[in-house]
Amino acid sequence: MDGDKSITVCNDNNDYNPFEHRKVEKPNSNVRSLANLLKASLGSGLLAMPLAFANAGWVVGIIGTIIIAFICGHCVHIFVDTSRGCCKAERKPLMSYAETCRATFANGPKAVRPYARAASIFAELSLLCTYVGVCCIFTVLIADSIKQLLDTYYPVVILPVQYYCLILLVPLSIMTQIRHLKWLAPFSLLANILLVATFGICLYYIFKDKISIEGKAMAGDISRFPAFLSTVIFAMEGIGVVMPVENVMKKPQHFLGCPSVLVIAMSFIMVLYSVLGLFGYFRYGDVLRGTITLNLPVDDWPAICAKSFIALSIFFTYPLHFFVVVDIITKYTMPHVKDKYRNVTQIGLRTFIVWFCGKS
Template identity: 75%
Template structure:
């Protein structure tokens, strides 16, 4: 097919008209899933991010990062749709979009198409395994606080609670369709918003002192701020499954749209909780602000319980990405009559694997930072910038502004990756030293 024919073909083919989704989601359900992908444990870690950056830098940084993350999601979804038109496919996943962009891009990139797909799938897999590990530790720490306070005769380490919660997580992990996950996402969002309001109640309960709070934090802690906010904001691995299963995917982009509403809501919630959470608790903040709440008031007790239930209900949404990748490679190796058993066994095995990592490294703040710095920088910043550049290589705009803009995105992602990982690894080494002393 010559270039002229391909251009005509791209114009004629509408992927939305050819989508045959088994269980499509409405705009509201899609918004609920998209919000839940970004409004998990990350929002509760935002006050700690502000403590690392200072409240002035925190506000400005949160707005800028929200814009960058939203822009990266936008350009990746647009790229995916253009790839669908080019190859006449109704929908493409995250890794498939990367592969197709390289296949139809400049000639030197075409031989890298398979490598691009493998790299994207590797990044997705390990990102969401990391997220599942974070969820396991957060649930365990929240419940441990309550049990330690009200059942002082039985003091278990957090690792034991990680093991106990493998049972309900294994059950939730058996949910296979996003449509079935939407009600759980909605309930989880309600519980999370309720927890958010309870946190605000304790934040504003007494007078707030800001004179002793830093406007600009210590420079060496700024990478930890970036890692936490990127982790909290990014939900790009869930974006393509959400967009691909929408009843009206045209409503995902634009203004107003599902993406714009979601990112605006997320930015406002993060800014408010981060700013005032830091004002209230200062440098005593923990990996989740709920861990700073008192243990003798029923609203605080409810908040700790709500966040645990919310994360349990959120778990299968992120778990969906992991299983989707694994099944792509495993199902062809197993006879059709055994594939249901394969699904059950693999889902249980992955939950147990994530629980095992949580047991081995039960450091909530550090796991959040390492996943944000290493994997979400790759998924949410570096890959979208590269894919958009490759796809638009023949038309990069006046003065090649698209190229320069995407170079800045990729460089920013690399800086976040290297600096965030370095600071987090040093933090883990310091914690391990203190434990052995």
């Protein structure tokens, strides 16, 4: 029992306040942080919610979406609260995702302390692989959206999607040179506006004619429920961006609590996902395609705008997810670069990562 007294618990209460010791070069306001957090969880997955409801049934879909939103928000709350506790325990102003994993193991029970370094490496490798994959997918999604629009409305030259990916790498390389989340926030806000506009256009087509719930299942086949879960979790999940957002807030104490940046973001996300999923399923039923924009008519200007807006929204979201990748890589590369070469190295490294993801 005496040995247990020496164990430092991460949420140990002491007089060290990490917020007072943070020195952030470009701090974000609550509004900017909210925009970044919303954009991390609000993406093209929103438009797949009607298909998710088709898989689960509309009653199960509503209940499931609320429960998943609560679980995702609660997990983020636990992680951020634990990170702050570890900051107090180790007297550090802030910690990244991987540093929090290391500190949790290092200050936990003696049996897990030897695995602290392994936990940090596993967390960073998992984040790196996840967000490199996201960047690869985003490149293809944007290129495919552009190809669909041009092939339909300007079929003078039909190019393979690979050529559009190649062309797209140039503006993406320029966009990813933004190095502070503060300057990414306006793009995240614009992406949110475009996504909400797409959401509004979809609602316009959904409510254009009378909606009937006849033939719409309250509960879907149990074999299709995993598809519902995976779609909703993919659409809502944005854990990799949480710590970068919280760490650069001007008032990080406003991230948790009620009301807080996290509560407002998750509530907004839950409502948007539930509304589009429910009524999108009521309108199109089992003929829903991967995203609801594919069910929109191809000859109406509102539908054309919706397809354009979603491509632009993903384009403006790319740098936010890219930030996770470059943050991990520069952490290990920049200490080995001389100060006078760091700016050039940053430019080259960011460009290389974009082209690597695009070619992958």
